[in-house]
Amino acid sequence: MKGLTVLGSTGSIGISTLDVVARHPGRYQVMALTANRDVEGLFAQCLQFNPKIAVMADETAAADLANRLWRAGNHTEVLSGLVGLEEAASMPDSEYVMAAIVGAAGLLPALAAVRAGKRLLLANKEALVVSGRLFMQEAAAHGAVILPIDSEHNAVFQCMPDDFTNGLNACGVKRILLTASGGPFRTTKLDELAHVTPEQACDHPNWEMGKKISVDSATMMNKGLEVIEAHWLFHAEPENIQVVLHPQSVIHSMVEYADGSVLAQLGNPDMRTPIAHALAWPERVESGVASLNLFDVARLDFAEPDMQRFPCLRLAFEAVAAGGTAPAVLNAANEVAVAAFLEGRLGFLGIAELVERVLQKNEVQPTENLEQLLDIDHQARRMAEQMLAQRV
Ligand code: NAD
């Protein structure tokens, strides 16, 4: 039995993870579950999986959960705050940690897992965007194994040679081809984009996901964050990462080798495939995902992304090329902009505009340490909020 912590267990990835785990009762034992404020969701998961620890990021919610568990006769210990999240991420009972908190809030708990030398199933791409260099260095120093959950990176991982730690060149790889569905607005008339609503932006054609990543998919900032994620995970220079629009989301990404071979990983768009892959690796287990019916799929289309339509993708490429603290600033401004869009405080096109303005106002610094990155993250958020406030 492998002990497992699921950080962000009440979210889209968290729920899919527990779905796969429940299919293999003798294989994984849930040791810790965590959520932000969803007491109801975590309470139900505690009754089903009986973890040792449950963590609510919010303290009032933690007291509420503890009370309800006690009344239900459940003995899960309830912790709260960052201390609780870090405890769940590094506890000796868990060999495996799923990092599925959304946003930069997931960075410190994921880093705690890395520093404890865990097998880290990494869904939280923002952690690598904010602190990629440091994160990868810490993983190497502590012997942590990082298995990507993001479907594209999981696909790339499956298509890469066994050892890719010395860069693409050294292992005969020419390019990484990251596929992208193009989201719900791939073909929307450009002059209609100004008026799209959060409901429309969250209505992804192929994937069911949390709200933040759904909006990121609609702006294609998600693909931009994924370019940065691939840069760190696979030691790939941005110029060797090509984004390929592929509206069917059947090919999850590809790797092109020096000899001209292109390897692809295909499957139905269901996150339980990469989750099951990373849980069982190097073995393979049932995930609950239906067989891919190629006769139903019938055709696969590809196109180059349009940087005019998707300025967030351009901004992400510029940020990774600028290096240093630029990706952390990009991410922070984007988190503020997406939250404002979801709350109806900012129009859809305003997301890219705000991110660009914050990037322009922040001089790029070389990365030094975690404190500096967290500081930059806070400053960029404050600046984005001020700019938002000045607009009205
Ligand atoms: P979600 O919004 O559905 O769930 C987020 C989880 O994190 C919830 O359990 C929530 O309670 C918790 N959480 C939120 N804010 C928190 C905070 N401040 N402190 C502690 N916990 C907090 O998000 P999701 O769609 O499951 O995505 C999770 C991560 O996985 C994101 O980084 C996303 O980019 C990545 N990802 C998701 C998908 C997908 O299909 N959903 C695919 C690839 C990558």
Ligand code: MG
């Ligand atoms: Mg993805």
